[in-house]
Amino acid sequence: MDEKKFLAEKFEANRGHLRAVAYRMLGSTAEVDDAVQETWLRLNRSDTSAVENLSGWLTTVVARVCLDMLRSRKSRREEPMGPHVPEPVADDAYGRDAEMADSVGAALLVVLGTLAPAERLAFVLHDMFAVPFEEIAPIVGRTPAAARQLASRARRRVQGSPPPDADFDRQKNIVDAFLKASRDGDFEGLLAVLDPDVVVRADQAAQRLGSQAEIRGATAVAEFFKGRAQAAKPALVDGSLALAVMLGGQLRVVVRLTISGDRISAIEAVADAEQMGEFDVALLS
Structure with missing residues (x-):
């Protein structure tokens, strides 16, 4: 099979998962589309011949893209200070976006929106998608122990605090x-x-x-x-x-x-x- 066709098929097979990760990170369907598209572009620019777990590789890439977007949002001061209300989600042709939003819950997204970018990434990847801290650590530029602390701190806030107002x-x-x-x-x-x-x-x-x-x-x-x-x-x-x-x-x-x-x-x-x-x-x- 042609390599580009193979990668395209693999990417499409993982698209729903990548959108789910990006939505929990960003809470914005428009930014989700941008993040997934950027992940596809990076896949095409990369040599993945030595990648054993392409799904894991794609998850890492989309997480890095989302982290950059969150940090850029903060540095440009585009994100309002206070609870971020996620965008309303419209159905696509298959109703997938609405299902994705329902599975997360607006209240959880509001709380996630109060976390620092690295905390949000560590919590989302580990607690929602079971990504090991050894794989999360290089994404956030921390040690595995520090990544674990980020997720733990985020978990306490998610479980123990109401949405901030x-x-x-x-x-x-x-x-x-x-x-x-x-x-x-x-x-x-x-x-x-x-x-x-x-x-x-x-x-x-x-x-x-x-x-x-x-x-x-x-x-x-x-x-x-x-x-x-x-x-x-x-x-x-x-x-x-x-x-x-x-x-x-x-x-x-x-x-x-x-x-x-x-x-x-x-x-x-x-x-x-x-x-x-x-x-x-x-x-x-």
Whole structure:
């Protein structure tokens, strides 16, 4: 059999599976079509003579394409901050798209839409399609253990959290208020969003940039942050609200926040390049 014809037949046999993976990753039928088409183009450009499991190879490729699309969506700030509502799905000639959407459920897609791209990929591939972490790891650029942690974190959020709505907005408002008060040198404004027992910790790299190793108590923390945060931007770090300190267009410090109730109860500054490389960071508007 002609090789191109063989590949075309194999691709068509896997098209439904590839669309299912892409839909769970993207939640957009238009982007699903783009992702599957790009997978077909990459198949035609690649030498697959040594590929033993073509279905697995195609799954990996479509996952990489979807991950790139999610990250591009974040970098262009096209994705609204807050719950993403998946597009309504119309039947194709065989009713396949509607069946695909029904099998996922809109509520699950809304929750998946709140995950960081790498978390979403790890969860979708492992929990929904049984792809081993050893195969997921190179897609997200992590070790198998780190990929397992991504999926575990995503699983906890999917199983234990309702679709985010007012809670996300509430926490985002707290982060925005903290940033504004810090930039404006508003001591009272900082106290209003800090837990009385808030603790700040910084790694050695962050300490070299001017952070203190540890600061305890709202008064001391407010004094430290008063007039700072000029280069900080709100961000999602591994799917959680945080701050990203950008200097010269480069990420220099990740500031992880713990929000308890209506106050920030813990702040962790991480500037170690290797550790930051393990984070999935998406700037928010």
